[in-house]
Amino acid sequence: MQTTRYDSSVVAFQQKRGGDSAAFFVPFLTADMVLLDAGCGPGTITADLAGIVGKAVGIDIEPNAIAAANRLAACSGLTNLTFIEADMTALTFDDASFDAVFVHAVLYHQSPPKLTRTLAEARRVLKPGGVLGTRDADVGGNILHPELDGVRLALDLWQRWYEHEDPAALHFGRRQSSILRAHAFTPVWAGASYVNHSADAVSRKEAVADARRSLLGLGPQLVGKGLATDDDIQAALAGWDAWGRDPDAVYFRCRCECVARRD
Template sequence: MSTEQATYPHGHHRSVVSSHARRTVHDSAAFLAPHIKPTDHILDVGCGPGSITMGFADLAPEGRVVGVDAVASVLEQARALAGDRKNVEFAIVDANALPYPDATFDVVYCHQVLQHVQDPVGILREMRRVAKPGAGVVAAREADYRAFAWHPTSAGLDRWGELYQAQALVSGGEPNAGRFLHTWARRAGFEAENLETTVTSWCYTGERAKQWGNMWADRAVQSGFAKVVKDKGLGSEADLQAISRAWADWATEDDLFFSVPSTEILYRVPTASANPT
């Protein structure tokens, strides 16, 4: 059985998980939502604290939604969020070897997952394998960190961008996954005629931008990002403290702007299609 070899560099500090818990179907899967039917059986790969998963459950009240993640602690938060909802369940799963039979799900989705894994093509193959031929949809959304843009400019934030790239790569991932997502899908056997590729962006201004800046001021010194930077000799504690101050200072500025572009793929699994090996 395949197991994940890359390390998730963000870790699961509260500053990370609380940011993930703000994500919704509206801001993270709007391109997929119109394709979800009320009776669909949906798999949310790398579901984290479950906020997107719960949005899927609302869209498929007569179906079933399964959220899977490799980390038990975030699944505890997801289960708490779900409460007594009957059409949602969560499980600890390594996406490299999904424990489901072929053709199980109507919709298979992952959000900001493939940038953190060693074999994104293999995981896309697994996602395709468990989707139903003729009716199934496989979708993914991945950011491109090198395409991030912000105002006002800041040498400290530039340094953050450099260290983010370095720590993601040394952890075994690809921080600019968005620009590779379409190619990964084609390598996984997704036929071009059944594959749609789009780009959308989170755009933060005003209070939301301040929240983003203060969140990264915290993450720069307390999350897994900081641990990887120091453990791998990419930067010092002084570097991280300076980056944290730069984020905090940035968050006090007027007319803030921060954009996070992500590439999206939506693949309709054809009826007569053998899963690639």
């Protein structure tokens, strides 16, 4: 079974990029809700949501992510925030335990059978009338300038790392509404936003540093699995360095968003 891969560079990137990832979902939440963040990673977004709802529970199958999340919880002072190591395809919660379920940057990594199990479990633990918020990637919506070969190679290497079994997964974001409807949810809102890696010189420098850290961290594993060569890694690093030297460079990552109800 395919699982999402983690290492320290992936967790660090998630910690830095939590930001406004759940902003689209906030209007559908109230202070008395119990919320589940399925695939919470290091818990940054879960902690933000805990400040809005009555109780927030984050789950992730990866021990390193939950360890980072628990460190965050210990420092946050939030008493309504809990993190649990768990599998989103086989939740241990009772039926109708949550008013809201949030799933961010997870579903497009999943094979069709695993996606079906994940959404069935989300529906099971939601109360009737509860809301599901999903936000996921759509590679076709990304905006990059200049379109340097090395940067394009780096983006391809990251896709190889996640080993998408279905090429359509790269356009998962735009299909969220139809996918949720096919799994017995009723979509009520859809939208999109961008993660901006190029707002100014500082953010461009940070984007290059993040890219280099990720490529250097994942590189040996990509090479070891036969997914890349050492020359590929060096070309990708050089591409990001060149991108970062361009004062007019832009990189906006598209994220599509959907809110659906369990009727």
